[in-house]
Amino acid sequence: MKILEAMKQYDYEQLVFCQDESSGLKAIIAIHDTTLGPALGGIRMWNYATEEEAIVDALRLARGMTYKAAVSGLNLGGGKTVIIGESRTDKSEAMFRALGRYVEGLNGRYITAEDVGTNEEDMNNIFLETSYVTGVSPAFGSSGNPSPVTAFGVYQGMKAAAKVAYGSDSLKGKKIAVQGVGNVAYHLCKYLHEEGAQLIVTDIYEPNVKRAVQDFGATSVHPDEIYDVDCDIFSPCALGAIVNDDTIDRLRCNVIAGSANNQLKEDRHGDLLEQKGIFYAPDYVINAGGLINVADELYGYNRERAMAKVEGIYHTIEKVFEIAKRDGIPTYQAADRLAEERIESLRKSRNMFVQKDRHALTPVHR
Missing domain, CATH: 3.40.50.10860 (Leucine Dehydrogenase, chain A, domain 1)
Structure with missing residues (x-):
């Protein structure tokens, strides 16, 4: 290399x-x-x-x-x-x-x-x-485990994507296939279960699957079978590059919305999703809740303020779909455009290196 x-x-x-x-x-x-x-x-x-x-x-x-920080409006x-x-x-x-x-x-x-x-x-x-x-114990003035907050953001973004695809953001009765049921996805499943969604789950770690089946009445499938599940929403919450040449024709969903990073193996797979009529909520937009939450620690953590910002992921996803429709481009390109425009608008006014006197962006645990 x-x-x-x-x-x-x-x-x-x-x-x-x-x-x-x-x-x-x-x-x-x-x-x-x-x-x-x-x-x-x-x-x-x-x-x-x-x-x-x-x-x-x-x-x-x-x-x-x-891109995640830029599209989320963070100074990071x-x-x-x-x-x-x-x-x-x-x-x-x-x-x-x-x-x-x-x-x-x-x-x-x-x-x-x-x-x-x-x-x-x-x-x-x-x-x-x-x-x-960031993300140290609350005893040090931190927000602690960011997984529940990330899950809340994915939940909000999923609702926004469902509204575009189905005309309503209600997830009640929707069949949602969740790939990976780790810390973030477990909390996501909790939100989905409470709203009345039907869950189909998988994970390479069997105890995670058993916990979701027991706590949420989910149906489980083998890890390789999750791509073939007939569902309304496919939610990738494990590792990236899962939308690829081997899987894309197997997907039987109208929406992709999950917490995993880098879900598209290549950009062209986002183009293929667009051609197939699958509504894709760009990963780094929908899963930004954890980043938004820990970024709030840099200003002296306030949970209510942080959660209000994370809830805004709903509107950011809406904006991405609006740009995609307006400009006739796939949603992954619309998200990139939103992020890149913000970075370029501030590039000339920012130094490359962090200044020590930039107090608002210095951790305040000590």
């Missing part, structure tokens, strides 16, 4: 490799764009098959965070960390404290948070080494 050429393609600013032999830390921090402010993005811990796979994921996720850029390892067996306090020292060394250009495979306790360990971390 030619790393600098890959970075040049989408104008990434920085890639940091982090290694600590004593704790077993092998991590990559990617910073995509800091035009709007410091990069903020979570830590994903995954047992990547190769280092190249980890680099590609870090770069792709970081760019997604830039995009970044991401990936740790190579098995999250259920390889974690330690020493590992996350080592990573925290690397984050501190970036001096505010990057602020971290939790993501797939990491949790509040991990953020607490990072917080022992740096204040550039």
